[in-house]
Amino acid sequence: MTLEVKFTKLFINGDFVDAISEKTFETRDPRTGDVIGRVAEGDKEDVDLAVKAARKAFDHGKWPRMSGYERGRIMMKYADLIDQQKEELAKLECLDAGKLLALTKVVDIEGSADMLRYYAGAADKIHGETLKMAGNLHGYTLREPIGVVGHIIPWNFPSLMFFSKVSPALAAGCTMIVKPAEQTPLTALYHAFLAKEAGIPDGVINVVTGFGSTAGASIASHMDIDMVSFTGSTAVGRKIMETAAKSNLKPVSLELGGKSPIIIFDDADIDMAVDLARTATFYNKGEACIAGSRVYVQEGIYDKFVTKVTESMKSWVVGDPFDPHVHQGPQVDKAQFEKVLSYIEHGKREGATLVTGGKPCGEKGYYIEPAIFTDVEEDMLIAKDEIFGPVMSLMKFKTIEEAIEKANNTKYGLAAGVVTKDLNIANRMSRSIRAGIIWINCYLIIDRGCPFGGFKMSGFGKDSGMHALEKYLQVKSVITPIFDSPWL
Amino acid sequence: MATKNKMNGNSEDHSFEVPEIKIKYTKLFINGHFVDSVSGKTFETRDPRTGEVIARIAEGDKEDVDLAVKAAREAFDHGKWPRMSGYERGRILMKYAELIEENVEELAALDSVDAGKLFGAGKLIDIPSASHLLRYYAGAADKVHGETLKMSRELQGYTLKEPVGVAGLIIPWNYPTTMFFFKAAPALAAGCTLVVKPAEQTPLSALFYARLAKQAGIPDGVLNVITGFGPTAGAAVASHMDIDKVSFTGSTEVGRLVMEAAAKSNLKSVSLELGGKSPLIIFDDANVDMAVNLARMAIFTNKGEVCVAGSRVYVQEGIYDEFVKKAAESAKNWVVGDPFNPRVQQGPQVDKKQFERVLKYIESGTREGATLLTGGKPCGDKGYYIEPTIFIDVKDDMSIAQDEIFGPVMSLMKFKTIEEAIQKANNTRFGLAAGIVTKDLNIANRVSRSIRAGSIWINCYFAFDADCPFGGYKMSGFGKDMGLDALDKYLHTKSVVTPLYDSPWL
Numbered sequence: 001m002t003l004e005v006k007f008t009k010l011f012i013n014g015d016f017v018d019a020i021s022e023k024t025f026e027t028r029d030p031r032t033g034d035v036i037g038r039v040a041e042g043d044k045e046d047v048d049l050a051v052k053a054a055r056k057a058f059d060h061g062k063w064p065r066m067s068g069y070e071r072g073r074i075m076m077k078y079a080d081l082i083d084q085q086k087e088e089l090a091k092l093e094c095l096d097a098g099k100l101l102a103l104t105k106v107v108d109i110e111g112s113a114d115m116l117r118y119y120a121g122a123a124d125k126i127h128g129e130t131l132k133m134a135g136n137l138h139g140y141t142l143r144e145p146i147g148v149v150g151h152i153i154p155w156n157f158p159s160l161m162f163f164s165k166v167s168p169a170l171a172a173g174c175t176m177i178v179k180p181a182e183q184t185p186l187t188a189l190y191h192a193f194l195a196k197e198a199g200i201p202d203g204v205i206n207v208v209t210g211f212g213s214t215a216g217a218s219i220a221s222h223m224d225i226d227m228v229s230f231t232g233s234t235a236v237g238r239k240i241m242e243t244a245a246k247s248n249l250k251p252v253s254l255e256l257g258g259k260s261p262i263i264i265f266d267d268a269d270i271d272m273a274v275d276l277a278r279t280a281t282f283y284n285k286g287e288a289c290i291a292g293s294r295v296y297v298q299e300g301i302y303d304k305f306v307t308k309v310t311e312s313m314k315s316w317v318v319g320d321p322f323d324p325h326v327h328q329g330p331q332v333d334k335a336q337f338e339k340v341l342s343y344i345e346h347g348k349r350e351g352a353t354l355v356t357g358g359k360p361c362g363e364k365g366y367y368i369e370p371a372i373f374t375d376v377e378e379d380m381l382i383a384k385d386e387i388f389g390p391v392m393s394l395m396k397f398k399t400i401e402e403a404i405e406k407a408n409n410t411k412y413g414l415a416a417g418v419v420t421k422d423l424n425i426a427n428r429m430s431r432s433i434r435a436g437i438i439w440i441n442c443y444l445i446i447d448r449g450c451p452f453g454g455f456k457m458s459g460f461g462k463d464s465g466m467h468a469l470e471k472y473l474q475v476k477s478v479i480t481p482i483f484d485s486p487w488l
Numbered sequence: 489m490a491t492k493n494k495m496n497g498n499s500e501d502h503s504f505e506v507p508e509i510k511i512k513y514t515k516l517f518i519n520g521h522f523v524d525s526v527s528g529k530t531f532e533t534r535d536p537r538t539g540e541v542i543a544r545i546a547e548g549d550k551e552d553v554d555l556a557v558k559a560a561r562e563a564f565d566h567g568k569w570p571r572m573s574g575y576e577r578g579r580i581l582m583k584y585a586e587l588i589e590e591n592v593e594e595l596a597a598l599d600s601v602d603a604g605k606l607f608g609a610g611k612l613i614d615i616p617s618a619s620h621l622l623r624y625y626a627g628a629a630d631k632v633h634g635e636t637l638k639m640s641r642e643l644q645g646y647t648l649k650e651p652v653g654v655a656g657l658i659i660p661w662n663y664p665t666t667m668f669f670f671k672a673a674p675a676l677a678a679g680c681t682l683v684v685k686p687a688e689q690t691p692l693s694a695l696f697y698a699r700l701a702k703q704a705g706i707p708d709g710v711l712n713v714i715t716g717f718g719p720t721a722g723a724a725v726a727s728h729m730d731i732d733k734v735s736f737t738g739s740t741e742v743g744r745l746v747m748e749a750a751a752k753s754n755l756k757s758v759s760l761e762l763g764g765k766s767p768l769i770i771f772d773d774a775n776v777d778m779a780v781n782l783a784r785m786a787i788f789t790n791k792g793e794v795c796v797a798g799s800r801v802y803v804q805e806g807i808y809d810e811f812v813k814k815a816a817e818s819a820k821n822w823v824v825g826d827p828f829n830p831r832v833q834q835g836p837q838v839d840k841k842q843f844e845r846v847l848k849y850i851e852s853g854t855r856e857g858a859t860l861l862t863g864g865k866p867c868g869d870k871g872y873y874i875e876p877t878i879f880i881d882v883k884d885d886m887s888i889a890q891d892e893i894f895g896p897v898m899s900l901m902k903f904k905t906i907e908e909a910i911q912k913a914n915n916t917r918f919g920l921a922a923g924i925v926t927k928d929l930n931i932a933n934r935v936s937r938s939i940r941a942g943s944i945w946i947n948c949y950f951a952f953d954a955d956c957p958f959g960g961y962k963m964s965g966f967g968k969d970m971g972l973d974a975l976d977k978y979l980h981t982k983s984v985v986t987p988l989y990d991s992p993w994l
Contacts, residue, residue, distance in 0.1 A: 114640070131971070133953040134620070141957060141971075142937070226962075234755065241751030245744045248917075249760065251966040256755070411754070430984045431648070440986040447639045450983050451647055456732070460757040462981060465637065475968060477956050478936045480946040 003091050005037040010046055010209060011192035013053035014202025020045040025211070027185055030098035030330040030337075031320055031365045039185045042208035047177065047218040050206035054148040054175040055224055057203030064145050064173035068124030075120035075170055078198035079113040085194065086110060089187055091322075093158055096184045098329040098366070099284060100321045111448075112163040115464075118448040122466060123171035126473065136482045143473045145173035146251075147226030150219035152212075152240065153188065154232045155181035155332055156287040156388075162188055164463040165229050166205065172472035177225070178207045179216050181232075183332050185209040212236060221247040229471055231255040231289070234386075234457055253461025253471045255289065255453055257386040258414030261407040262292040262443065263397070263429065265420040266300035272441075273297075273419045274308045277392065280417060280443040282316065282370045285328050286390040287336070289458075290415040292443055294383060295394050296403055302396045306355070306374060309394070313356050318367055330366040331389060337366035340389030347373050347382040352393070378409060386412070400425060404432045413455030417443045436462075504829040507597045507607075511543040516552055516715060517698035519559035520708025526551040531717070533691055536604040536836040536843075537826055537871045545691045548716035553683065553724035556712035560654040560681040561730055563709030570651050570679035574630030581626035581676060584704035585619040591700065592616065598692040599664050600827045604835035604872070605790065607828045610665075617952075618669040621970070624954035625677035628972060632678065632979065642988040649979040651679035652757075653732030656725035658718075658746065659694065660738045661687035661838055662793040662894075668694055670969040671735050672711065678978035683731065684713045685722050687738075689838050691715040718742060727753040735977055737761040737795070740892075740963055759967025759977050761795065761959055763892040764920030767913040768798035768949065769903075769935065771926040772806035778947075779803075779925045780814045783898065786923060786949040788822055788876045791834050792896040793842070795964075796921040798949055800889060801900045802909055808902045812880060815900065816862045819876045824867060836872040837895060843872035846895030853879045853888040853897070861900070884915055892918070906931060910938045919961030923949045942968075 008024075009016040017040075024038040042050075058064055063071065082089065090105035099108070128141035151165040158180060169176050180188035192207040208215050216236075220228055220243035227250050230240045237254040244250045262280055264273045280292030297305045321329030331337040337360070344358045357369035370390035376383050383393050397403045407416055407429075416435045420426055430438040436454045439445055446452060446464065453462035462468050482488075514530075515522035523546075530544040548556075564570055569577065588595065596610030605614070634647035657671040664686060675682050686694035698713040714721050722742075726734055726749035733756055736746045743760040750756045768786050770779045786798030803811045827835030837843040843866070850864050863877035874896055882889050882899040889899050903909045913922055913935075921943040924935050936944040942960045945951050952958060957971035968974050988994075 131953065131955045133955055135951075135953065137948075137951055137953060139951075139953060139956045238751050238755060241755065242748050245747030245751060249740065249744060249747065249762070249963050249965065254755065426986070430982075435982070436980070437983040437985065440984065442643075442985065442987050445643060445985050445987075447637070447641065447643060447645065447985070449637045449639050450645045450985060451981055452983065453981075455980055455982070457755050459755065460980075465983075467981065474942070474961055475957050475959070475973065476936075476942055476944060476961075477958065477971075478944045478946065479948065479951040479953075479956065480932070481948050481951070 003095055005092070005186060007189035007193055008037055009040045009189070010042050011189060011207040012046065012050045013206065014196055019043065025182065027096060027183070028333065029095055030332055033334065033365055036095055039209050042210035042215045044214065044218040046208050046210070047215055047222065050177045050208050051148060051222055051224050053203035054177055054206055057201060058148055058175040061201055061203060063175060063201055063204045068126060068171070071171060071173065072120040072123040074199045075116050075123065075167070078195060078200065079116040079120065081194045081198050082109065082113040082116070085190070089159065089190060092186045092190060094321050094329070096186045097155060097158060097332055098321055100326060100329055102324050108157060108159045112159045115163045115448045116167045119167040119171040122469065126172065126469065128475070133488070136485065136488070137479050138482050139477060139479045142476045142478065144476055146472055146474045147174060148224060149174045149176045149472060150222065150225045150228040151176055151178045152216050152219060152228065152230040152232065153178060153180045155183035156284060158184040159187050159191070161231055162191055164468070168468040169472045170200070170204070172469055174472045175204045176206065177219060178205065179219055180207065180209055182209070182211045217243060220244055223248045226250055227471065228252045229461070233257055237459060254459035255461065255463060256457065256459040258289045258291070258412045258454065258458050259294060259384065259386050259410045260290055260292050260412070260415040260417070260435065261294040261296055262417035262419065263403045263407055264295065264297045264301070264305065265422070265425055266298040267421050268301065268419040270301055270304055270308060274305065274312050276417065276419060276443050277309060278312055278316065281392040282328060282390045283444055285331055287332060287388055288444070290444065292417050293387060293391065293393060295392055296397045296406055297394065299396050299398050306394065310356050310372060313370055313372065316370055318361055318369060328370060328390060331368060334366060336388065337368065340368055340387055340391065343382055343385070343387045343389070344371050344391060347380065347391070350380045350382070352376045352380060352382060378406065384410065400428065404429065407433045411457045414458035415439065506828040507593060509597050509601055511692060513695035513699055514543055515546045516548050517695060517713040518552070518556045519712065520702055525549065526555070531688065533602060533689070534839060535601045536838055539840065539871055542601055543692070545715050548714035548721045550720065550724040552714050552716070553721055553728060556683045556714050557654060557728055557730050559709035560683055560712055563707060564653055564681040567707055567709060569681060569707055569710045574632060574677070577677060577679065578626040578629040580705045581622050581629065581673070584701060584706065585622040585626065587700045587704055588615065588619040588622070591696070595665065595693050595696060598696060599690070600835070602690040602692045603661055603664060603838050604827055606832065606835055608830045614663065614665050618665045621669050621954050622673045625673040628975060629677040632975060634981065639994070642991065642994065643985055644988050645983060645985045648982045648984065650982055652978055652980050653680060654730065655680045655682050655978055656728065656731040656734040657682055657684045658722050658725060658734065658736040658738065659684060659686045661689035662790060664690040664693050667737055668697055670737070674974040675978040676706070676711070678975050680978045681710045682712065683725060684711065685725050686713065686715055688715070688717045723749060726750055729754045732756055733978065734758045735967070739763055743965060760965035761967065761969060762963065762965040764795045764797070764918045764960065764964050765800060765890065765892050765916045766796050766798050766921040766923070766941065767800045767802060768923040769909045769913060769925065770801065770803045770807070770811065771928065771931055772804040773927050774807065774925040776807055776810050776814060780811060780818050782923070782925060782949055783815060784818050784822060787898040788834055788896045789950065791837055793838060793894050796943065796950065798923050799893060799897065799899060801898055802903045802912055803900065805902050805904050812861065812900065815878055819862045819878055822876045824873055824875060834876065834896060837874060838872070840872060842894065843874065846874055846893055846897065849888055849891070849893045849895065850877055850897060853886065856886045856888070858882045858886060858888060858899070884912060890916065906935065910935060913939045917963045920964035921945065
């Protein structure tokens with residue numbers, strides 16, 4: 001299968017341009033480790049140009065001054081163009097990130113178009129409020145676009161992450177600079193091309209491919225960017241927030257790591273629970289911030305669960321993500337591949353029991369057999385750290401109080417799953433777990449209408465839903481005295 | 489020199505009474521008790537009318553913050569407060585508001601001797617507004633709504649808005665009471681527990697509020713107050729690994745440090761209300777006398793120690809000359825003196841450091857070529873009093889036009905067209921507030937839409953209201969105080985999703 005990589009340059013002010021330094025960097029196919037192509041490597045000077053274009057487009061251009069309805073029409077066209085190109089986009093994304101072709105087409109690419117449409121429909125419904133003041137005053141709030149926004153996108157869901165940030169920002173009337181992850185620059189540049197085709201004016205969306213410590217850092221520290229939205233690791237999230245503080249005090253939103261627990265009660269349907277846990281941990285080769293990497297099973301069904309989940313791994317196929325029979329492609333790159341394997345080693349060394357998988361597989365590329373550990377103690381590294389790979393830590397619990405305590409025993413708070421038929425257990429657990437999204441008898445359900453974002457060190461700020469618009473808006477209060485009015 | 493209406497510390501007018509001021513509370517308030525700091529250290533707080541020491545207050549540092557956070561964490565994770573209904577929390581907050589009103593004289597006196605604030609204004613405005621705000625949030629506590637969602641598939645989804653946990657509140661010295669409740673009231677209503685770090689210049693009323701909190705029935709550990717300094721106690725709050733959120737009002741420089749510390753520690757979310765250089769734009773159709781009064785009030789209220797001070801006044805050329813004349817006259821009639829004197833409109837600057845800083849800015853104004861229209865000198869032989877000062881012939885790039893002075897210094901400038909006014913208004917890194925004076929509906933609408941600031945006041949200024957969100961754009965920070973929006977700082981949103989089976993309706 002050959003795939004032409006059409007777009008490899010930075011997209012600034014409506015044009016594809018080389019980096020000022022003319023440097024390029026390679027992006028690799030994780031199935032083999034081979035280089036797919038070279039992409040322009042943006043740095044500070046390129047970010048400066050992009051910000052100049054975005055600032056002009058915001059301060060003087062049409063986009064923020066269009067009605068929300070008109071912005072929505074253009075975003076709808078954009079969504080249509082994505083749908084039309086979904087085959088090519090899905091292939092490109094799979095090549096770059098090792099994602100499964102069949103799923104990517106539907107979940108990631110069509111999902112991106114649907115996300116765009118959701119916010120296209122929201123753009124003309126951005127309401128402020130009139131206030132009930134305590135004196136003779138007329139007061140109202142206006143919700144205005146915050147200005148030039150920087151989006152720093154991770155590599156695990158390149159298109160979905162691109163659109164979960166870009167869509168609400170566009171709807172709000174902002175202009176933006178997108179910095180895709182260096183591991184996965186390809187679809188972002190294609191999306192830039194389609195934006196122009198759809199009629200998004202020059203300068204509104206700019207894409208600067210490059211590395212985090214150069215291009216990404218320039219965005220976080222830029223004096224003329226009004227807000228940064230970041231999804232990625234906790235370590236880099238810290239740097240972004242610090243840099244924002246040191247520069248122009250731009251507000252930031254951070255969606256960071258997770259170590260999300262799944263809690264399976266005795267009354268669960270075991271087969272359903274096994275299936276849920278398996279998908280929760282191994283979906284997208286475990287490269288998901290919400291991966292259900294800690295699985296707690298109540299003692300009544302524990303042994304049966306262990307047997308069944310181990311058995312179920314036999315039908316879990318690791319291989320070429322372009323093959324529709326495969327469930328798990330390669331890890332995104334060599335660094336991640338090695339990191340996951342080292343965690344597996346740690347698990348063994350710390351005394352957990354590796355019941356299945358855990359070895360690299362295939363002679364080329366970055367494939368890892370999905371691993372399940374039992375006899376995991378709470379303080380082991382594999383139970384505390386975000387591994388970001390296909391590694392499940394399976395643990396037993398007795399009482400609901402124990403489950404709650406263990407679920408919350410983490411610095412993260414991104415998501416959690418609860419499997420039970422009991423209404424009261426479900427209500428109690430969902431109220432007790434300190435995480436941003438609680439899935440009851442399901443997992444990985446990301447709906448564009450449902451706010452998504454973590455508690456604690458999983459970050460702050462929401463993607464999806466109407467909440468996501470808040471990040472890209474500012475509230476202005478306008479007050480005038482009222483004279484001779486019989487009504488407040 | 490003394491104009492007949494200006495008073496100084498040695499004024500002959502002793503016709504007013506200064507209430508007897510007893511400093512009852514001088515220790516840290518942790519877990520429901522007043523305690524010494526772990527180190528035993530104390531620091532002094534001074535009366536800016538004279539520069540003299542009023543009292544010594546316990547000096548909290550990292551170990552004391554640790555104890556406070558422990559108490560707040562226990563109160564949050566295991567105590568009643570977050571698990572009470574919003575209604576019950578509201579009842580207690582209503583009682584708290586009542587107790588504040590019962591003690592209004594004493595509280596206003598504390599803020600006057602600590603911060604040089606007007607005693608009359610404290611009794612009539614500052615303190616009652618704080619209890620009003622408490623009641624506002626008391627009434628909101630049982631109305632914290634999440635939403636049910638319209639999902640795109642067979643899923644039941646809803647959001648819960650839950651208290652974020654232990655909140656660190658860092659309070660400035662210019663409105664010790666107002667700022668205490670701007671932050672504590674919504675945080676309490678939301679069900680959070682708090683560690684409050686009042687400014688070192690003004691610790692007195694905060695400790696009194698701690699006492700009243702306990703009296704009102706707020707459980708031990710829910711509200712803790714650690715007096716002390718920014719680089720020690722404040723920094724300990726910003727960098728604490730077990731504080732879930734920090735809300736800060738103060739200078740832009742310290743705001744940076746708070747956000748950095750939050751990033752370096754546990755990535756706690758922060759909200760910042762920082763400085764301002766707010767413009768007041770007066771159009772030709774304004775009533776000049778009304779505009780002069782408004783402009784005077786906008787810059788000299790609270791001795792100019794207000795983040796939203798209208799420190800840049802732009803007057804359209806048609807009325808400029810008349811305005812300048814009347815402004816100079818009105819500044820001369822603005823009475824500076826002992827804040828306990830009901831005739832006085834402007835007390836002393838809060839401390840020596842601020843006093844010297846303002847005088848330095850006045851000096852730089854002259855040096856940079858602006859014309860001193862009136863005032864500009866310190867007055868009185870004791871304390872930190874400064875004459876209300878107006879500069880004209882100010883250029884936009886002068887430091888008195890760009891920097892936040894935080895004192896009674898007005899920069900008066902002329903403009904021709906509405907486009908020029910908008911451009912000048914926005915020519916600042918800040919974006920806290922702005923005022924517009926005009927009778928014209930279209931000018932009002934256009935200019936209010938064009939200025940990048942968080943509060944736009946049309947034909948008024950300082951129009952704060954409990955229901956109206958307040959917070960800046962740009963480098964004036966992010967996050968809102970007041971209004972229902974402020975609750976969001978102390979809440980986080982949890983989504984709960986369950987599949988629907990065999991249901992005919994989504």
